Amino acid sequence: MNRIVKATFAALTCFGAVVAAPASADTIANPANSYGSPYLSGSLTGGNQTQYFGETFTASISGNLTDFQFTLNTSTLQSVYGIVFAWDGTGPTTELYRSAVRSGAAGLFDFAPTGVLLTQGKTYVAFLSTFGLTGNSGLATVGSCLPFVGCASNSIPNLGTLVIGNVLGDGPVFNSLSYLDATFSATITAAAVPEPATWVLMIVGMGVVGYALRRRQRLETLRRQPANG
Template sequence: MMRFIAAAALAGTIVAMPASAAPFFFDFVSKDPAESVSFTLDSDPTPSNVYGTYFQILGVPQKTWAGVSTGRLNFFSGSGQGGFLSEYSGASTAGTVLFSGTLSKPSFIAGTYNLRGFGSSSGGSLTITNLAASVPEPASWMMMILGFGVVGYAMRRKTVLRFV
């Protein structure tokens, strides 16, 4: 039985993998309804292009009042005045930086942001929400199941003292 427990523990450590990036939902409500847009991205996306003060993600499905279409999104660093630009909706904002990390390895930050318009854009409120449910990682499941097995084995092997 000890071999079984050791094999299960070894298999659990081999199978357990780190969680992947969680999907984030972006909902921008503009002062001009024509510029409002919503889309979903990974919390740690891989940029399509990186430029001096921003990174770009291509081919992102974006929902606006006119329907759904794919387009590019630009996210600006602090030196680029923060904010984002949606090619499809025309929303161009500045204000808060929406990610941590570097331009080549960004990580979005969930929250609600008031962004001012940039150029002829109106600005508005952007809410970034984590869509991932609280599901334990495989390593947690393995530890829990292994723990139940050890308790069950200990209860089964327990000797009962008898008094004569």
């Protein structure tokens, strides 16, 4: 194995040692569940029109939304799905994620989006929804809480407010209920970045390759020069 191959192998070994620092994550959570009157309807009969139930939140860091959760206290719903939008202060705008449809049975609903990039300081809204599910039926009470019975919403950084979407003849109308919050959590995971030691290894590896190439070129030049008579 000649010097250039050895040098290249050494450099590749350095690159192979690149290990990104663990990605940091931040969870915006409201775990209280002391009030369950808000409801979610599977159909539009009997005056039950609420087919979106959600919470706004502000991204505390830039990164990927990797998890969000809601709770149904009681439910006869056939099915629901999770959905995330950008929020402009009055309503949802761009749809960023929609889960597969799943059973609407009571309990914890845990969604794991992929490819949903959030920007620090921007506000978003996540929902449990039944809107558009044909043949759906049933009614659910949704886990939420009031500030004066254990849900200190104003003290939870980056948590927004509960939002419901009432479906009328011309489509959903969204209302932000400042006196309520959903039992909700959202986890944002920042992208992994190389550790400082990793950058040193990369620089050293590239230096080794560069040195080996220059040395090889000098040797080739010397070989081509005619011998002195």
